[in-house]
Amino acid sequence: MANLLNFFRNLFHNDVGIDLGTMNTLLYHRGKGVDVAEPTVVAVSSGSNEVLAVGHEAKQMLGVNPGTIYAVRPMRNGVIKDPGVTDKMLRKFLEKKANPIYTAKIRAVVAVPSVITVVESQAVVECVRRAGASEVRLVEEPLAAANGAGLPIEEPTANMIADIGGGTTEIAIISLGGIVHCNSVPVAGDAMDDAITRHMKDVHNLSIGELEAEKIKIQIGSAIPFAKMGDGCDEKTMIVRGLKLGHHGDNLPSSVTVNSEEIRNALREPIEEIAKAMQATLSAARPELAGNLVNNGITITGGGSNLPGLDLLLSERFHMIVHKDEDPMRAVIKGVGKFIEDGSIFEHPQAKLVGINV
Secondary structure, X not given: OHHHHHHHHHHHOEEEEEEEOOOEEEEEEOOOEEEEEEEOOEEEEOOOOOEEEEOHHHHOOOOOOOOOEEEEOOEXXXXXXXXXXXXXXXXXXXXXXXXXXXXXHEEEEEEEOOOOOHHHHHHHHHHHHHOOEEEEEEEEHHHXXXXXXXXXXXXXXXXXXXXXXOOOEEEEEEEOOEEEEEEEEOOOHXXXXXXXXXXXXXXXXXXXXXXXXXXXXXXXXXXXXXXXXXXXXXXXXEEEEEEEOOOOOOOEEEEEEEEHHHHHHHOHHHHHHHHHHHHHHHHOOXXXXXXXXXXXXXXXXXXXXXXXXXXXXXXXXXOOOEEEOOOHHHHXXXXXXXXXXXXXXXXXXXXXXXXXXX
């Protein structure tokens, strides 16, 4: 009987989960899983305002596009900065996978920051509707991340999650299917890239683009010395290319060699801000929940959690076990997918698992 009901539900609805992140956008289609994972970047014609490319193709244009094309990132700190571009981008992503026959009957579940305002949440709903959805539900990101990471969110025990994304770090203590305490700071992967960019300018007098900063973070960035991570890891170096800043505006292309130690030092400030936000969340926990947290530890998700050694640094800082999810960049969308497959998120709009309903 359950299979028959699911068959008819699939027949008349195209349910989609959306993780609309500052850095990446991921889509989950019910029955198919995650089938879109692309950078949140849009290339637009400066003359006609026509969207020329989205995702990976558009990201390659950042900083190298001609005057007739501009590449933009329409999300900032987890919220929509450019609604008109965002809905066009979403429509392009939806068209890639959705069956055209279902386009008018898309039901969407969107992950949003836990501290989103009413105005910002309404902007998300309207944007997703313009992209083609007829019904929209919003779910708090840390709740979705915890669900995607496999934490027992419905049980009467406390679990702490820190989702370190592109624009924001979402931190929450979850129990009985809801968020007991939460904190959100506009410091995450973007802030790490910005710190590297500033370091290259201040120390090496070299101006670099955001793609180069991200590459440095991925290739040689770390939260602690590589030697402390075991497996015979050594410190690393890489050649960084950019524009050498001259005293009289005579800038020239140049390159310098940087090492992982200096990049680690550059990353200290954003990492410290994330740690302080986590500390504030822990300090707000009731004594009854604190005991659970000692046993259950902290789970970190999001692309920022991939910084080598971050879990070990946080574990040492808080004297607790810190688990990094096996698939951190997809924790949020996998959690949204679980809510969709369960089905109750649409049948019962006020269900406890739905953090926000607009």
